[in-house]
Amino acid sequence: MNIRKLACALAAAFVMSSAAPAAELVLVAGASGRTGSAAMRLLDEQGYTVRATTTNRERAIERHGDQWDWLELDVRDRDAVFAAMQDVDYLVCATGTRSLIGGNSPRFVDYDGLVNLVDAAVEAGVRHFVVVTSAAAGPYRERSRMIIFARARHWKTMGENHLKRSGLAYTVIGPSALQEEPAAGGEPIRVMARADYETGAVAIADVAILAVDALTNPDARNKSYGVIRDESVAPGAWRAMLKTIRVDSETEEAPDHPLMPDPE
Numbered sequence: 001m002n003i004r005k006l007a008c009a010l011a012a013a014f015v016m017s018s019a020a021p022a023a024e025l026v027l028v029a030g031a032s033g034r035t036g037s038a039a040m041r042l043l044d045e046q047g048y049t050v051r052a053t054t055t056n057r058e059r060a061i062e063r064h065g066d067q068w069d070w071l072e073l074d075v076r077d078r079d080a081v082f083a084a085m086q087d088v089d090y091l092v093c094a095t096g097t098r099s100l101i102g103g104n105s106p107r108f109v110d111y112d113g114l115v116n117l118v119d120a121a122v123e124a125g126v127r128h129f130v131v132v133t134s135a136a137a138g139p140y141r142e143r144s145r146m147i148i149f150a151r152a153r154h155w156k157t158m159g160e161n162h163l164k165r166s167g168l169a170y171t172v173i174g175p176s177a178l179q180e181e182p183a184a185g186g187e188p189i190r191v192m193a194r195a196d197y198e199t200g201a202v203a204i205a206d207v208a209i210l211a212v213d214a215l216t217n218p219d220a221r222n223k224s225y226g227v228i229r230d231e232s233v234a235p236g237a238w239r240a241m242l243k244t245i246r247v248d249s250e251t252e253e254a255p256d257h258p259l260m261p262d263p264e
């Protein structure tokens with residue numbers, strides 16, 4: 001190659017690299033948790049830029065390593081949530097609490113925290129908001145069946161309703177019992193309207209696959225669905241099933257649907 005051709009090739013390479021779009025930024029709230037960290041690994045593989053949040057940076061690095069630039073964020077802190085949302089294109093919320101009472105209980109994490117994330121996402125113009133909640137949450141679920149978790153499901157449902165009313169494009173994913181194995185997922189899974197959910201379990205990695213897919217899959221848009229492992233279906237059959245699930249506004253998932261009464 002002569003000098004002139006080499007200079008042209010270098011110039012073309014420069015133009016191409018400077019014209020390449022910046023990787024889209026996904027904020028993962030609860031990235032240090034089991035589902036959040038599985039989602040982060042997938043997002044990385046798929047070339048997204050990830051803003052990984054935790055309430056404790058040191059602990060998150062111990063558990064998951066320092067390849068992510070961990071951002072300390074408590075979703076109860078509204079100002080901090082708004083500040084964290086700068087430049088965010090997509091959001092995956094996989095926060096959850098194991099405290100059934102006290103200051104970090106579902107009232108404050110699953111509800112207030114989600115409200116803060118949703119309001120900040122609206123202001124930032126986030127393109128799609130995915131929240132991982134529970135197969136047994138939702139407006140018409142019989143919450144009295146397992147009273148110990150009833151309050152958590154109540155507050156998850158209230159948070160979901162805020163998201164549904166926000167005007168954001170969204171997906172509500174309701175996992176059944178989360179299981180660590182198989183770590184890579186890829187099992188046959190069934191997605192369903194939560195009204196049809198009975199009971200089941202699902203690999204965390206498969207929930208993460210659904211969550212990342214939902215960011216850009218039009219068949220997941222403005223829908224809520226449960227997910228269970230189901231050996232009777234083919235792996236990947238969930239994609240066709242997703243098409244048959246109706247958008248929330250046409251179902252009892254609509255946010256104005258009366259809630260099942262709460263157990264006292």
Ligand SMILES: NC(=O)c1ccc[n+]([C@@H]2O[C@H](COP(=O)([O-])OP(=O)(O)OC[C@H]3O[C@@H](n4cnc5c(N)ncnc54)[C@H](OP(=O)(O)O)[C@@H]3O)[C@@H](O)[C@H]2O)c1
Binds near residue numbers: 030035104113177
């Ligand atoms: N366990 C199950 O079988 C099951 C079944 C169905 C649905 N779910 C739901 O699925 C979701 C994911 O569950 P998981 O087991 O993957 O969660 P997890 O491992 O318990 O992780 C919870 C995440 O929430 C974060 N978090 C807690 N309080 C927070 C706060 N105040 N501000 C910001 N972040 C906070 C934690 O951050 P730090 O660790 O950094 O504090 C952590 O990243 C949850 O909503 C859960 O309720 C669970």
